[in-house]
Amino acid sequence: MMRKSKFIGLLFLWSVSVTTAIAQVPTPKEHFGFNIGDDYKLANYTQTEAYFKKLAASDRTKLVDIGLTEEGRHQYMLIISSPENIKKLDQYKNISQQLARAEGISETQAHSLSETGKAVVWIDGGLHATEVVGTHQLIETMWQLVSRNDAETMRILDNVIILCAHANPDGQELVSDWYMRDTDTAKRNMSIPRLYEKYVGHDNNRDFYMMNMKESQNISNQLFVEWLPQIMYNHHQRGPAGSVLAGPPYRDPFNYVYDPLIVTSIDAVGAAMNNRLNVEGKPGYTQRAGSQFSTWWNGGLRTTPYFHNMVGLLTEIIGGPTPENVPLVPDRLIPNGATPNPVVPQKWHFRQSIDYSVSLNYAVLDYAARYKSTLLYNIYQMGANAIARGNKDNWTFYPKYIDSIKAANKLSKKAEGNAESDGGADFSFGKEDTIPAKFYSTVLQAPGLRDARGYIIPANQADFPTAVRFINALIRSGISVQKATADFTINGIQYPAGSYIVKTAQAFRPHVIDMFEPQDHPNDFQYEGGPPIRPYDAAGWTLAFQMGVKFDRVLEGFDGPFEKLPYGQLQQAPVQTLAVSKTGYLLSPSANNSFIAVNDLLKAGIKVSKTNSGQFFIPATTKSQTVLLKVSTDYGVVAMPVQSKPSDLKALAPMRIAIWNNYGGSIPAGWISWLMEQYHFSYEFIYSSAIDAGNLRKKYDMIIFPGGAIPDTARKRPRAGGYEPKIPKASELPVEYRSWLGKITADTSIPQLKKFLEEGGQIVTIGTSTNLAYHLGLPVSNALVEKNNKNELKPLSGNKYYIPGSLLTADFDTTAIENAGMPSRNDVYFDRSPVFKINDNAVGIKKLIWFSTDRPLHSGWAWGQQYLKGVVAAFTANVGTGKLLAFGPEITFRGQSHSTFRLLFNQLYK
Template identity: 60%
Template sequence: MIQKVLHSFMFVLALGLLATQAQTIPTPKEHFGFNIGDDYQLATYTQTEAYFRKVAAASDRVKLVDIGLTEEGRHQLMLIVSSPENLKKLDRYKEISQKLARAENLSDEQAHTLANEGKAVVWIDGGLHATETVGTHQLIETVYQLTSRKDPETMRILDKDIILLTHANPDGQEIVTNWYMREPKAEKRVLDNLPRLYQKYVGHDNNRDFFIMNMKETQNIGRQLFVEWIPQIMYNHHQSGPAGSVLAGPPYRDPFNYVFDPLMVTGIDALGAAMINRLNAENKPGFTRLGGSVFSTWYNGGLRTTTHFHNMVGLLTEIIGGPTPEDIPLVPKRLIPNGNTPFPVTPQKWHFKQSIDYSISLNYAVLNYAARYGDELLFNIYRMGKNSIERGSRDYWALSPKRIDAIDEAFKNDPKKVVPPTNAALAQYGFVPRGGGMPIKYYDTIMKAPVLRDPRGFIIPANQPDFATAVKFINALVKTGIQIQQATADFTVAGKKYPVGSYVVKTDQAFRPHILDMFEPQDHPNDFQYPGGPPVRPYDAAGWTLAYLMNVQFDRILDGFDGPFKKLPIGELQSPEGHVNGASGAGYVLSAKANNSFIAVNDLLASGVEVYRLPNGVGEKSTVEAGAFFVPASAKAKSLLDKSAKELSLEVSGLSKRPTTSMTKVSPMRIALWDSYGGSMPSGWIRWLMEQYHFPMKVIYPKDIDAGDLRKKFDVIVFVTRAIPPVGAKDDDIFAALERAPKEETTPEMYRPWMGKITADKSIPQIKTFMESGGTVVTIGSSTNLAYHLKLPVKNALTEMTNSGQERPLPGEKYYIPGSVLRVSLDSTQHATWGLSNQTDVYFDASPVFNLAPEAIAKGTVVPLAWFDTNKPLRSGWAWGQSYLQDGVAAFMAPVGSGKLYAFGPEITFRAQSQGTFKLLFNQLYALKTP
């Protein structure tokens, strides 16, 4: 009996010891061999993933979630951290977070009840921009701190919060760390001159992908943010802070986007106060905010910024620091305390550990705020969602600069107006004396005009020419958590008939700000440093309306409407089947208007099936446009097209008779795509596009071009923006860049073939020879500089003559167009523009515009492809001085010997978002021969 009791006692003791050991969290030093923040030390993702899995196995505060694979096939991990009791009820807390964020069918009383029951959900990420090494390493340290500490604050945070710690870029961490740590001597380690992009295709632009979600990592993150968890707070760690400070953080400078709920904006203010207060209390100076940095909340598409359009309090900090110690420089104007920087930092040597410590303090400030005000955060996201539902359910007029201008104009043009008293000295500051201002009737004229109210919804017809691309647009909305409806039968709204399968997006839903932002134009204010002074550049783009960029046909519906609509499951991607229609005894026709037709054609060509293009369409088929593809009937063609139609949402037309109009046979070309050492993001985007659309191609580098014999290897070369340098004195900049570039002798041998730059003396002659011998060159953006190197009869249209008779580019005070959407006209019967309408929207970012010599057009030495035929081409964004664009040429083709140069000033493939102009590239990637 005694032995039995003793045995039981020993067994219980052993279980207790095992439980104690299981809760022993390995320290970073035990796992990595160094402390997080040690100088000259970085962890790889392989090591980090192993650590996360080890911590998750040892801690009852962690649930490890694999949110998907990266573009390079690594597992992207999210650690859900909370108390053991909360982890047992995660499904319930997720349900509460979703219900409150979507705000549907809830009363305020019910929302308060859920908010009191729920836990604040806080997202913290790191590593999106992998060379910003503080981000990944603060994430590791945060995992350790939250799973090992037992102080009252940590325990309160674990009890009150659900924390989503997410690695934003596993591939990048592996690339950057291996590059940095390759040097055995610690003091010689540098992050500079990384040989390739730290995301497989798009590098830094991985933070510009979040409203379209092309990349796998973006999709993984987006599903957690917008479909699964919908956190009330998301915190996005970045680098680097402005010179003379330690970090930039919330709140941010104006303008913020006008579609935001004010609670989101003031929510950022509240969290920003908690963050800076904590640093100040811990004697950590150097936090700058508001006008102390360039960061604003205007742009959509970033990891942080897209959350703003979903009523989340999205936070960004940009902190200095890295594994190699650095100096905080002396910037005298930063040393005077002000509202931007209340507690300046003094010049000093700065170490990695200091940045990690700051980051942990900032994380704890955010988590502590969430723990103390969780019920308020939960209720407020409901309130914002409810506000959106209410605004989308009634007549609502949004304020924006153009509306203010309209009010001013109405007052100005009223012959019976009464001018209020003014004080000229104060008026420049917007001061209006008591009793002043305009009569309210001028507000009513604009803000109650029926035609100016916001739409109740949008209808995307299923019978539009490129429905497959419209479906891609719908899927971009689906990935961001938007509720989509689809017609189950034909229906009529506002006197217009729509077919079954059409999509409907109503604005009476919680994420209304994002819906409006994707369909409606952005109206960026005229933002100058001072009246008559230079413009203040937007943080990123000024305009990006995705429906415009993707050339989606849709109708804005101003009144409430209904029909035979079914609500689609949230987050469910759409892939409607296409069809092969009609008798196909002679063959098949694929529309040139449909981007996915190019995938089908490339698959046909790769399988040896003949394909033709129809320069004049088909006489007996008036709906068949110029440039459509014709595929002669065969068993192989039928099999491939049946598959393509089904999988690519294509409508393929069968023909009973072979077209009698002229045809040109399509052959694949040997395609080369320029890239450079370090990686070009625009090139990376096109590389991704080529893969998606099944164009075989080879990436080449400046050395490949300088080596010559290009015509023997390639038929077409694509140069993205920033590939071809400007002409003249600025060539010196290229050679200066070469001097700053890494030396071959210190670069690993495998990367040496990527080195070098395009130069006027070596590269341009080889490119010219390539064209003269029959090659095609496609240039985009600033690489249209090639036209000037070749001395073609074109010139910069955006110049003026100074008083001294010198020509110069228009100054920013007169003309300034940052990234925006403009409309151009074109001739869609030309080969280069087949598949486009006579007008189309383009993404324009300080893009080149040309004047062509009159004799050049007459002699055919330059053929205009796209031009501005109006003095107001702006569709979305900001275009100061846009009248200068009128009659300017945006794109042209010029014969060069036996070959051709295509020059596209606008960014026709921009971030794989400008899908409406993909065909301007794709059309040039086939060889055409009259049979």
């Protein structure tokens, strides 16, 4: 009886302590004034940040400030687990790191650590701020995990460490304040005036191998350097019409560099999520071919973890504070493998989306709790597999190699005089065509087709500071990097001290290969001879190619005087010594940071000139040497002293630069504005209404039109791509935003742009905005057309020609001052980009970039690439006393294509 009484007393004291701890944390309604998921209600970030801090009072939590956003807000991550686990977070983080990196750990040790450790699961919200379910489900999930005491929650807290991260504080503040500003709920909307991430809006989910934005850096540091979770869950909107949400598993193709455990693990967790909803009577989950989402592309918050052996999850759900309807899509009502439990048309409320999201989070967390040792061991196993592959000869089965096998077999049959036959059968019933096994060894195991054992980035390349930026992108992504402490020689090639080495014998080998090697996207069509299936995002993106980094592939094991850099330790471009000169200095345009130096010199009132070859000359003065010394120290700028002043000099001055923008924000314009700031150019935004008002030449020397600005001559709107909000009426907007409305029109805007050019202004057009050349009536035409049966010129059909985002190798006129600093051949980012034919006898037009071969593809997918042979990708044209520059490829693509930045920078001086 005494024992029972003592037990009851202890139980009472425990329940009092739990109740007291929970009482310290207000419910969402007590804090926000409404329940999360109430119709017509949104919380802003100021309120959410305060709630993060109140939740931090619980002994189940630890609040971590992971860094500042681009607008200077604090970005928080709330760690949730049992009180006992919270006390030992450093121990469990260390176990997670050891297992994920798989360095120097035996299988026995890995099993032991997997039993001792806790599963680590990342759950985020709010990356795309107008997708408001994301932030609000995160708030509700955190509250439930902190306050609930049911058996499932307690098991989760005992076995899982949950990282609840806010992905976009700035965006939540903007969107929620905008939505809630109107007291009339019927008028509340998401038609925000500008991008919800300061520079790049929707493309903040396209930045996770480059990590240009502060938010991307903060998140990546937690994912790939600090915590290395086994599962990460990225919440988004919106599900395909006629469904509630799209989730894992995803459609093919998946990337060939993954460990197969990634693919099957996504299947397993996806099944748990789908099952949970079905058990709870929540229909409408679609997967695989039921949606557009695949696992091919790198660069998204959900997809980059795949290349780090993490189970990346994405759901895209419907819903918002304004109730909506689930539409009737008849074909979605038929149950199938993609949508086994269809949803019927109905009115849909915000709270339903919150409830679905919390259920999905609990499904993931329950899976992690039940299989925590398996998850921990599996991430080790994938890392160990990667290290083993990097330490021996390995061949990745890319489609191009499989095609080579088929071609070799066909050639062999032809040589032997054997005719090919399909046997006359309509169906194979599982019997596949076979090829003699000899072709496997002669083609797929050819020594030259082996994966690299490592890559060497020489320190003596022309633009080494950009190579260091590339290295830092790898380091931010948790890649192990080595640095040479002395000169060394590999395969007869001498390399200087300070060169970087990235070996593939490391856990995140898939990411290493993906950043250095070409992507080989399969030919993907709806059916043979039919239209192509558009990739979810890019088909090819190899970062080393985009940045113009010079590197050598090493196919054998190698070593040298290398020091291994600590994980996460960022590098700086080497400080350059400024030699004494009495005459002056030359800066090369082939180094991007030279433009920082030029801009800083001009802003300091120092004279800068340019030679006919595009080099910059700076006279030697005390003032110029002070600026040059600073940029040589801070940015690794090489200033070459000269003994005599060049004779072919033209004085430079900064231009008055405008970048076109629109209401809601242009993502390409945002990227360019960020880029301009990084390289110290001054600019301002210009909107279509200001263009229509005229007098442009009095205000500007240069106007930049990113893709999506200038409409096609045959259409009212260009293909802009990305998120494009509904445009409100002027009367619905605060006065300060009304001048942002409008679009470029043929009747009003184009005549003003023509006048601007004729009066000596200059215009750079990129991507679809090269349509301006057609509006101006310049003697150029679309190079990708053919005559139909009516003898009419029509664009090539998709089953003949289709090139989604890929890297193509182009030719450059190195004598053109516009191309100063470019090599004769270089990769360009090409996404169904415009290409041109310059009419015979055209005057005042000069081609800058073209394709000289019928196989320009370097990375990605290019169906029908032979049509590009001989066509022009960029040109310059005189218009009056001004100049139009037309660049079909995306020369500033997402702040990644460093090797083509100078194609813009060269034009920005007068």
